[in-house]
Amino acid sequence: MSLYPSYARPRSLQQAVDLLSGLQGGVVVIAGGQEILPSVNYGVLMPDVYVDIGGIEELIGISSVGDELVMGALTVHRDIQGHADVQRLAPLLAQSVSAMGGGWQVHNRGTIGGNIVAMHPLYDIAPSLLALQADIELIDAAGTRRLSFADLLADSSHGLGTKAILTRVFVTASPQSSWGYYKLKNTSGAYGSANAAAVLETEGEILTAIRVVIGAAADQLTLVSDALAGLTGAAYDAAAGAEIERICAQAIGTPLSDHQGDGTWRRAMAGVVARRAVEAALLPATGPDS
């Protein structure tokens, strides 16, 4: 905590990593600033050193290699929303990034990397990444490594934001799957009270795989897939919907209870958004912005 913080703007990823490895505590990595600056303005955060990676070109941009979508960590939300490769390979991600609040400023300045590193339980991108079984790549003094997003969530010593830099996000498309995203919020400007990303596989009418990730209902994402296995092998119907709602609500261990809504409601809503995300996946014509 310093009244007179230092500021560094490294020109390459290697410079940034070298800089971070030489610094002690009180460091924040900043890029779009949509996470850090409100905290600083609010007096919650007073870093000693800002390491601004916003100028590192190699971290910006979207490309695809075969069925794999590769997004630089500094890609801003608006570029993800409209990008043809994202629409083609991971439309669920485009949808959830579009559902994000904060208006034009956040969409134009906020980055996918910043959103992930914040690890905020109410944010929109993480449920989709987990549902899509995304990978991420990070770099620190020990070098570059690629790991699954699920493993990242389980690892509390990743050092992202202070010691390590998130570099890329990878999503591999699975052409036979369908998807849905449902976000419940109290006003259009509010954070979500519960949201769900669903990825399904079907053969004709028959469900063959269901993977649902619920966000904003607990302090961590809730992945529900094994518990839903009993619903595969049959067509979706109202009874299946009620069962999804029940199972997903039950999957929430300790629900959040805050201004967005009390715990009892949040748990119930986890079920409702899960069902609605699944229904959106099954009815693509009406699904995407349900």
Place this chain on the structure above:
Amino acid sequence: MADSPDGDLKYVGRSIRTKEGRAPLIGKAKYTSDYAFAGQLHACIVRSPHAAARINRVDLSAATRVAGVRLAMHGADVAALTDPIPDYLEPALFGGKAAAHRCLAIDEVWCYGQPVAVVVAEDMRTARYAAARVQVDYTPLEAVVDAEAALAVGARTIVPGWDDNLLMHVPFMHGDTVAAFESADQVVSTEVKIHRFSTQPMETRCYNAVWEHNTESITLYGTSQNPHPLRLVLAQTLRMPENKIRIIASTIGGAFGLKMHGHPEEGLICLLAKLTGQPVKWLESREECLLIGAREQKHYIEMAVNNDGTVLGLRDRFYANTGAPSACPGWGMAFLTGLTMPGPYKVRDIDVQMHAVSTNKPSWNAARGYGKESTAIALELAMDNVARQLGVSPVTVRLKNFIGKDEFPYDSPTGLLYDSGDYAGAVEKTLQAIDYDDCLEEQASARESGRYIGIGVAFELTPEGGAIPGSMVVGYDTSSVRVGPDGTVRLLTGVTSPGTGNATGIAQIVADELGVDIDAIEVLQGDTNASPYGFGNYSGRSTIVGGGSAALAAQDVRLMIDKVAAALLEVERSSLVLQRGVYTSTADSSASVTFAEVCYAAYTRAYDVALCIDPPLEATRTFRPPSIRHTPDANGNINPYPSYSNAAYATVCEVDVQTGQVKLLKFAVTHDCGKVINPILVEGQACGAIGFGIGGALTEDVRYDASGRQLTRSFMDYVMPRMSDMPPIAVEHHDMPNPGNYLGLKGAGEAGVGGSAAAVVNAVNNALQPLGVVMNELPLTAPRVWAAIQQASVAPTPGGDQ
């Protein structure tokens, strides 16, 4: 780009784009925080983290050691140099209790967020950093948070020396309520809980005080709705003569009552400037702004009704949680809630018991509606309950009980004198605007398919332009009109603008009275060294008294100019015609002179053609609405209001019964503000009030934990509707001119928060009627609506009967 007046085409009544709107749109408006001066210092205030505590010691030493800190003070330091802040509105005037209000707390804190110490530094970050190093040793005390619990026997009194926590109790009684209740077919009871929600202007408060070394005086650039009355308060607080203080209230980004004075920071920042000899600025954070409360009331209503829907009598016992005592006028909202019962309804036998209660929650300040919104919420929810109990339409119950349009002027049971209105007509127009019959059909068919659509109707009577004897809440105001030798106009008025565009409305009036182009008029408001002594903006008064007084002044100046024109043209004044800036005469077709030439002559030919006037071309006049009566009548009542604007509201909602979410599909309002000076200004006000009402009814809520700590600290928690949450709004005008005021004006700025909130609640209850859900506790957040549906005895059955 205003049109010039052309024949009968006047400015009044037309939608003129605001004169003052351009600067904010292009980012050039100068808000108080935009003022910065050489040597500018910044203040940060240390606030209590406890709702109630004894202050044992305030240690400023660590703060003063921070480089860049210029001054740090605690309560005792400040108290030695200041007097208590005088009340904007003294509770004692109404038989209430008194408390000493200090800029910084001494010995005890009475609420979470109360200022305890202050640090001044060379920049804001340093001030904040140093403020975090002020050490305050508290002994927490038991916090009194709930209003009714605060009145319980044995409750801790929050102000030392008080017998109890009842700030004030006022009975509003008329007729024979006992007999009315005995003779009625039924008694319908309704408990209405109105939560704490506030106004949250986008521009928070800011004070920037400058010590003027040459004149040993203070100039305060401040977000003030009432610069002249604030000057008197500062004079008393700072022990300075009033003429050594100047207040400049520049562009205001919304006020809604929150910038009426009594705030501890006003005097404090002036003192800091005086002590440091340098400009000191304090800008309120959103977290601080959210501390300012309003509205929280619990009503226990009983209505004596006949089976045909006639309401014979009203009993209401209500408790307002006004928070810790403060010098701000917020507590008066509770008084007006009682005074304005029973609103638009012709109920003569009433027994309304108002209890304004002090607690350890942060203080109230005035908030748009000033208690009248709570009258509307309480009455309108109760009226719907009557309709439900009797099994009749909510529209029928209202039409049955309205004061008729031929019954004005109407003496209310609390002594108010309603000027005019057509309440039934306004409701009918609103129902047409919302296609009520179609909505009923849509509702029925939606229920068949398991969807829950509801229609809500509500009415709000909004007395505006108030005047309370013995206070700085006055009914009149003053304007000066000055026409220069080039024919351009400087208009100075004692009313100020919180951003509503009233300067444009007043300019329209002056343009018509003078016969000039509106672009030739510049309006100045809010500078105590320039404007006539005035009382600023509150209570929907600015156009009534600012416009009324400006019209009188403009008429005086116009007469002077006409006289000079007649002398110049050597014609009778009665033969003059002024069109498009040129005087001609019906008596002499060759006579012609421009308005500007006449004005130049008025200044430069004082010894020939202008001998008939006293230059300069200036006049200052006051408009004092005649219907205000401060001499008590036989029952001891006064009429503090010159205008009784009113409006009918209707909305259609759909409730998602799986989530409890309410979506508003349509909204309509029919508003009576007397003569409409500028439709877009009035409609803007109406839509803004509806936004407040919708937010208050559905999502906005300031919450506390059990120990009285405020949990709501940012817009993440205090959720206001965004544009995309607003339904389409149809605004209809239904103008019943006010016989007492210039042009028949009534207030237009304050109305609508309560009526629109009540319409939303009534719509939700109407939607959920098949499920047996009735909610009279605001706000109707999704979790609460969902919980009420879960608890309802009838399970959700699509197409279930009424």
